[in-house]
Amino acid sequence: MYRSQKLALRYLIAAVTLFGVMIVFGLLASLYYLYPSMLFNVFDFNMAKTMHIDTLVIWLLMGLIGAIYWYLPKELEHEVEGIALAEWMFWIFCAAVAVVALVFIFVQYGSSTEFSLWFINQGRKYVEAPRWAAIGIVAVMLVFSYNVIATCVKSKHRMTGVLWVLCLDLIPLVGVYLDAFPADTNLSTDLYWWWWLVHMWVESTWEVLIGCVMAWVLMDVMGTSRRIVEAWLYVEVMLVLGAGILGLGHHYFWIGTPDYWLSIGGFFSALEPLPLLGMVVHAIYDAGMHRLKTANKPAYYWITTEAFLNFIGAGVWGFMMTLPQINMFSHGTQWTASHGHFAFYGAYVCGIIAVLYVAKQKASGTEYLGGNRWKWGYGLLNLGMVGMVMGLLLAGMAQAFYGRAAGGSTLMAYTIASENPWFTSGIYARAGFGFIFAAGYVMLVIDLLAAPRRVPAMRAQPEPA
Ligand code: HEM
Ligand code: HEM
Ligand SMILES: [Fe+2]
Secondary structure, eight states: OOHHHHHHHHHHHHHHHHHHHHHHHHHHHHHHHHSTTTTTTTSOHHHHHHHHHHHHHHHHHHHHHHHHHHHHHHHHTSOOTTHHHHHHHHHHHHHHHHHHHHHHHHTOOOOSSHHHHHHTOOOOTTOOSOHHHHHHHHHHHHHHHHHHHHHHHHOSSOOOHHHHHHHHHHHHHHHHHGGGOOOOSSHHHHHHHHHHHHHHIIIIIHHHHHHHHHHHHHHHHHOOOHHHHHHHHHHHHHHHHHHHHHHGGGGSSSSSOOTHHHHHHHHHHHHTHHHHHHHHHHHHHHHHHTTTOOSBHHHHHHHHHHHHHIIIIIIIHHHHTTSHHHHHHHTTSHHHHHHHHHHHIIIIIHHHHHHHHHHHHHHTTOSOBOOSTHHHHHHHHHHHHHHHHHHHHHHHHHIIIIIIIITTTOHHHHHHHTTOHHHHHHHHHHHHHHHHHHHHHHHHHHHHHSOOOOOOGGGOSOOOO
């Protein structure tokens, strides 16, 4: 194993650990809806939610970085350049995350001074981490970019198509993160730039990264030919960027930006499902070509699920409310939260779990990874997520119909909608299915840690469909 792959294992372990922390705070956040005075003035909903969504962003980032440190040396048959520096950065990254988490839990927030911005909380959703930590993340990403680019430049191998896409994507990936810093006192302009970061990360630059990871995993677990995955990757990336960049406009409908954003945002974001549909067709095509033959069943199932749920969670659930005529009613309801959960899960969580199984197979030195235990994690996580998403959709539709459309968007209508039985049952369902999701996480971790099942010699061959 390359040193870079050992570093990848560390990143993946850190990612799975933070995934667990994220779930704990997600469950906690869901319970405030049922017991509103819970932990009042000790640890309020807003901090539980901050912990939930900030750990989300960090663990997915660590998972993506881990996946790339895993595949990069394999792709170039060469150790990663500057690996010692990368190993240092990993520990600095972990220490910074731990310090920020402790500050969020015990200090929570400060007065509106520069000191708070630098050391406590920047108060910008998803990237609340104080400035010093945000600078740390920039440093980690710069070292990571240096590792990738220098390894490609020094390698005697020809650059592959996947690597070209990856290297070019690093520029906007780091570039838009610089948006985590400004503290504009005008809410409209602050949100205007903040969306560049949030939207461009998850709907452009990260989609490109996961496209590269998907290409590698498909070649790895199904033996798909490079020519095919690269051709698909180019088409997907072109469509992602073509629709995703101006698709940004779907966040500009109601924040005080000019009216033309209604048409631009509505039109381009409506095209965003296309590349995601392309990924589904791609996965089905590959599976058909290879008659479902694979030596790593869990990774194969998770990467195929990634293609489908990326399309459904991001593409279909996003499309539902991306036209301004509908968004006017659905904006900022639990409908949005339903899409947020489904999209992040489908687009990134499933893909990273596939990489975990690829790494497990190599680390445990087994030819064939199958058995039945992994199915528990797979089944419970998917059931929990789909249940949560459906509960939230129900709750969000009740808010949109009764609070917004019928009730006229007043505060009273909002309060009445919050007592609507469709809303409350959806919120109970979210918490209940959240526990099922958490059980799925426990099964996933148990399966990843357990030694692979001994497979009888005659079954050690890839199974036919
Ligand atoms: C046990 C499982 C989980 C539970 C119980 C849970 C619960 C919650 C709750 C209560 C919120 C706050 C919603 C609000 O502001 O009203 C939230 C927000 C969020 N969660 Fe989760 N969550 C879970 C798992 C996940 C997973 C696996 C992901 C990502 C894959 C995720 C991504 C998010 C995102 C993106 C938000 C912000 C959504 C928004 O404000 O529109 N959560 N979650
Ligand atoms: C991987 C891809 C995606 C992810 C991870 C994702 C995630 C999210 C999250 C977390 C939010 C809530 C943001 C907040 O207010 O805190 C959101 C909002 C939104 N997303 Fe996505 N999304 C993705 C793709 C898409 C696509 C493809 C579309 C359209 C076709 C879309 C349409 C929207 C719209 C319209 C909103 C604003 C909702 C509102 O008005 O409250 N998203 N997305
Ligand atoms: Fe967006």
